[in-house]
Amino acid sequence: MKSARLWGTWGKRLLVFPPIILAIIAYAWLVKHSPPLAMHAEEEASRMLETIVVERMDVRPMVSGFGTAKYARSWRAVTQVEGRIRKIHPELRAGSRIQDAELLLEIDDSDYQSRVDELNAAIDRQNAEIEQLKQSLLNNQKKLALENEVLEILQREFDREQTLLSQQAGSGSSFDAKRRELLAQVNAVQDLGNSIALIKPQTKALQAGLRQSEVQKEQALRDIERTKITAPFDMLVGSVQLEVGQFVSVGEQLFVGYSGTEMEVEVQLPLQDIHRLFVSESGDVEPRQTLTPETFRKMFQFDALVKVNGTNSTESYHGRFLRVREIVDTQTKMVGFVVGVENVSPPEQKTPQPPLLEGAFCDVDIFGTPLPDQVVIPRRAIRNDSVYLVDDQNRLTQKNIRLTFAQDDYAVVASGLDDGETLVIVNPSPAIIGMLVTPIQSHEDAKKLIASVIAGDDALNAGDDALIAGDDALIAGDDALRTDTETPLPKTDRQD
Structure with missing residues (x-):
């Protein structure tokens, strides 16, 4: 009874092994008789990237900034003389335009005219005194010649009296008389010489005074000219507060003029x-x-x-x-x-x-000066001084470049890149050098690049064209005016 129960328990456990053994036999048979595995090559995936073809263009460097406009030339009218304003230009008002060399205002010059008349009289008087001294010099020179002749005669008479006295044939009193006459004549000659010598410094003093008067006269004449203030150039008048009869002093600022052109x-x-x-x-x-x-x-x-x-x-x-x-x-x-x-x-x-x-x-x-035939690329295509390109096998490559300059949305390449190459303009993140690329030409970006390069020149040329057109219009107007002038008037108009 007990053995039958034990056998039933182990018998149930042994029933597990046959299925396992059969499974192992089946697996071994399948592995041995299974067909070989087939090898299939995986296709390489391609990245689509926007590109443009690198081109050469004429580039003009440009720098932009801000500033405040001001007149290039300004002139401050400051008085150099004093007096009352006698006359004012009718257009001397703020904002008016006045032509070059027009009389702006005039200050009363009566005092300066009187000064000129006074100096003219002083100059005439000094000239007369100089002439008088010259005539006195001529008279004294002639008189000196006569007195020298008298002196020679008296000298001979004195020599004779001295000879007679030495021979004890003459008297002492006669000798003394001749000597007194001789000394008196010598004194007269000396006085005339002194007078002649004094005339020269007196003449120089008068001539110096004459030059001083002439300088003062020139100053007075300049003051008269300074009473009239004229426009130094075609100008636009600033603020003005002047009236006829107003007294102005030396150094007073009257108004400011600007060169409006x-x-x-x-x-x-x-x-x-x-x-x-x-x-x-x-x-x-x-x-x-x-x-x-x-x-x-x-x-x-x-x-x-x-x-x-x-x-x-x-x-x-x-x-x-x-x-x-x-x-x-x-x-x-x-x-x-x-x-x-x-x-x-x-x-x-x-x-x-x-x-x-x-x-x-x-x-x-x-x-700046235009630069012809330059390699130009979009600035956004530059990655740390390098660019990504697509080669002939549609593989991604990278080149280092050196820039001449960069402005606005484009950059000018100095070296490292040439025209005709296919440039990647987007960031191929992640960028794997050698990966297969499907380039997509972005015509829109190419047009934007060209527009950005020529935008400045177009605006500048438009300004030049407007300026030239203005000159042509002026020339045409002159020709028309000249034609009208040369055309004879009708008979009735000529009679009128």
């Missing part, structure tokens, strides 16, 4: 950006010993485009680089570039344009 804008430019303007000039700079102001102006004839900031106006003014300020601002590290602008007068304008006035805050673009 010549304006200057001092543009503050970043020091690190100025080098772009000098890229084309760096190889032609003369040695320091021969770099004169004239050669400096010839080397750096930069054009400029001036726009008034803060308005909705699209008016632009053509400008010209004039000079560089002498210092760098210690706080902003900016350099002042002075740009000159000439306001075109209304008759010379093809289309009406308001003048550039003092105090206008301006946006100024300064253009």
